[in-house]
Amino acid sequence: MIGVVGWKKDLYDTVVALSVPFFFTSTGYLVFGSLLVPYECVFNQNKLKRQINKFLKTYLLWSFIYLPLAIYGFVVVEKCGIVKALVLYIRNILLQGQNYFSYPLWYLLAALYASMAFYFVVKKGFPKKDVFLAIIVSFIATKGTNFLIESQDSLQGTLKTAAFLLQKTIADGRVFSGIYAMLIGALIRKYKEKIDLIGKQYLILCFIVLFTTDVFFDNTFLRVAVCVSFFCWIQSLKFKFVKAECGLYLRRLSAVLFYTHMIFFFIFGMLVGKEPAYGLTGFIVSLVAAIVFGIFVNREKKINNGIIRFLFG
Template sequence: MSTQGINNKVNFEGLDLFKFFIAFLVVAIHVIPKSDSPDLLNSLFQTILNTAVPFFFMTTGYLLEMKIERSTQNNKNTYLLFLINSLKLYVIWSILYLPLTIYGLITNDEFNIKGILYAFKNFLFKGENYFSWPLWYLLTMVYFGFILILSDKFKVKLLYMFFIIYFLYVALLVNITYFSHIEIFHKLNHYINTTFGGLRMLFGFIIILLGMQIRKNKIYFSPKISLLILFVSLCLSTFSTSILLSHFYFIQAFCLFQLALNIQFHEIVSNNFFRRSSTIIFLTHMYVYFIVLNVTNTNFNSPLAIYYIVCVGLLIMSILINWKFSSNRFVNAIFR
């Protein structure tokens, strides 16, 4: 392990660059239908896609810990500020996605009291309504803010919190995998899926805490070691069981993160472009996807072609926003 040249860096060019490209993998998760084909290439492709969101969570945790280290305030105030900022961002983007939520309710004949209450329940617990799937990431950060405040209030170290959440995640994962045929466990699994969208928020908490521990304990691997672990993990994950699979996502996100931290380059394009563009792509791609589907009347039966169109649209939008609205306060607030 090596910490030289990383620990004291202020601008993380590699993180910004990796986030930019990995944001397009997040787009692929939602645009390219998941294939159930058992072939090796498909398994490898799905594994790579499922590493994308963990990378974003790990980056969030790492940068949060860095902010805590540099803050002149106590941890409680830093945690509270993180919660408030996350909540603001989630509410703003939920409002921005509200037209699509209403559209979904109308087209599904659910624009009634029951449908509206169900959408509101999703807003509170799931972070997902019609074509607003990226919002669960923001809701996870909101709930994580509460976890930080509770851990501080009850003096629980974040490392202990990591293990508590991890063991809860594994217990529920075992339950889903092996005991869902038992009625009481089946009902529990159904409740977790319909209310929280599965175990993804617990998964997010674990990755954020892992990112914080990387920064706090200066856990840095060389590029060669990271590449070796990544290669082995990708090979093993293609033959893995469902319980082990998510653990390989941890490992792969960790290795990509280590590679990103080791990248240094002379700026050809401003880091701010990559940083803001990754956020633009992550948070707006479902809107662009929705527009593309409706413009093509959903008869464009090539998911890969639609993916390319969506990506080009997102890239053009990112360039325009960075070029024309870089000093706009609202734009800077929602694409921080």
């Protein structure tokens, strides 16, 4: 029987777990929706190449912006030598997607890898066999890596060595998670008409049942099903009250929040002398600061500024 505290934590974990897969799924859904038939045509390939290039440029740009914090982390916090710090920095950039206080950037690296996989599948004509194979392989890679690393102490021989190497390189399997989530989003878009025939009321009922079950019986496959059912329901809704201008404003605001909140969090921690300043206060301060900055960036006189567009799209 789950206690009150345990129940609340499981509920919280289940809600939070929807966020990242939802964004990956959204990316796959929206990108696939803008592709032409036949899928392997040059237009689609060029479009996906531009997307890969965009993720790469954005990832490198914000990794550079966060470089001073990475240096601070290596020198002040971890007290690394120059050679070790350089090796770790390169490893983190290529394989983990994060350095000190730039933790959210792993999403961009995962999105970059996912876009590459998406490109190769589309280049082959988006055959269902290859799509499902890519989903299965990337899912196993994600969960299998996590399992090996978490079970490292109980493993022996080759598996123990493999787990050790994985821990020292990619650290966990989340860099692969964008692949299966993005491809699932593409499949949802491809079969949107058939999914919509199910009806919004049944889609939300399916989500509620799966979500409630997941709260009490946490399961890896069930968690994916919860995300898929939630996204299927969301995409079936028609938000006619949201104007295009409002959507663009919120999109820019969300980008500012994503890229800058850890900078404000770091500054707050330095000011109060408790870095990192984990806790409700640090969360609220960094959130409010990022929102205020986002509102400033979204001002009419600023929104089309070249630097602003370069940083936040």
